Amino acid sequence: MDRNLELMLKEQKTAFYIFDSAVLKKRIMHLRTRLPERLELCYAVKANPFITKEIENETERFEICSPGEYEICKALGIDSRKMVISGIYKTPEVIEGLVSDKDFCGIFTAESVRQYRLLCELSEKYGRKLKVLPRLTNDSQFGIDPEELENIIRERDSHPMIEIIGVQFFSGTQKTSLKKFRRELEMLDSFLEKLKSEFSFEAGELEYGTGFPVSYFRNESLDEDALLEGFSELINGLGFKGRIILEIGRSIAASCGKYYTHIVDIKSNKGINYALIDGGMHHLVYYGQQMAMKQPFLSVIGKDSIIPDKLWTVCGSLCSMNDIVVKQLPLPEIEVGDVLCFENAGAYCMTEGISLLLSRDLPAVYIIKENGELYRVRRTFETLALNMPKYERMD
């Protein structure tokens, strides 16, 4: 067994994640080689905040969606010029704090006319020129209606302290259809062209959240190379010649992560074999894993070469009927104490679970550096305190 894995298994009785920096950097290089050279990358920190520092110099920007994400990036020493402060609700106090902070030189998105006005007011109050990316809606609660965004552009001269550097757009994650990319890019291209021809506004950039997909399950037919090739052709056909920055989370982060969990009980109930693990759906959320019917890529440590002999339903420790991680999974002979390793656990898996049910611990997190050094970046975290009532009399 790999020495790092041995170290972690020795330390951890319960589940843990590991993020591999070399795999992560290779993944970014892979995306860059498959995409047109003019495209830049912005890492969406929400996909996995733990890996942000590892790619400090690998992406041009970081999309930051909450005060918490900002604090993480700040603590990690991320250059504020690389930060895009995004998010549907921007706490006014936090935004004011950033605008008034002379050391902060990042970009702000505007998700609504109200957010845009707040930025206008604050830029004047503090006499600071602000770079702003209004977000165009994708017909959802996010972003600004096209007509309202046009009004912002039309009246831009009345806010000389605001520099509208371009437009942001994101419409969803795990997008596999080239047709959808075509529709979106054509829409964005003609919108940017309209801003130019009707309002003499030449957008400097388009920050585009592509929602590139990840292949999470066996027997899934995602041809990523073909998708990226088709996407590249669409980019090459655009009339828009400004900067294009792709805002990506999942597709950058997923492959660098693994999730390890121990089998803690085994039983057969009415002919169905159950393997109970010390983790579960509160730690491991795969997009599209409805009813646990799909089979993620996973292995039993040390038993790779053994031919599966039975089907297993792998269940977590949440005392919920829903806490089934995989159904009908072919596995070799397993026993209590065996460790399952789930692949592609680098994006959202560890943040989208229902972490507080049953007051169970959150797993430790490790990072393996490119040189093989192993770091623990979070110890096992007890959630008990969050569910423990503490009576404080209100007067």
Ligand SMILES: Cc1ncc(COP(=O)(O)O)c(C=O)c1O
């Ligand atoms: C505005 C925005 N940009 C980028 C992303 C990242 O999306 P993905 O992880 O699918 O690349 C998200 C995800 O929710 C988002 O809301």
